[in-house]
Amino acid sequence: MAWFKKASDADLQQSMEMASHCADQARKDGNRKREGEFHEVLNGMIDEAQSRGWTDTKGGWLRRK
Numbered sequence: 001m002a003w004f005k006k007a008s009d010a011d012l013q014q015s016m017e018m019a020s021h022c023a024d025q026a027r028k029d030g031n032r033k034r035e036g037e038f039h040e041v042l043n044g045m046i047d048e049a050q051s052r053g054w055t056d057t058k059g060g061w062l063r064r065k
Contacts, residue, residue, distance in 0.1 A: 004045050009052065016045045017060075 023038035
């Protein structure tokens, strides 16, 4: 089981933001392998966020109230 399945909403949101930033930085640095690794983890986090009822917006993920 992935660690983020047990994470609080706040921790999941912060981790998603960090993984996205790191993937962007890896892309800018030309490190495609590292970028892919971050995207793979981020995809799992997105699946978890959706299972919690979060909504994807252009400005980021909105947690359910």
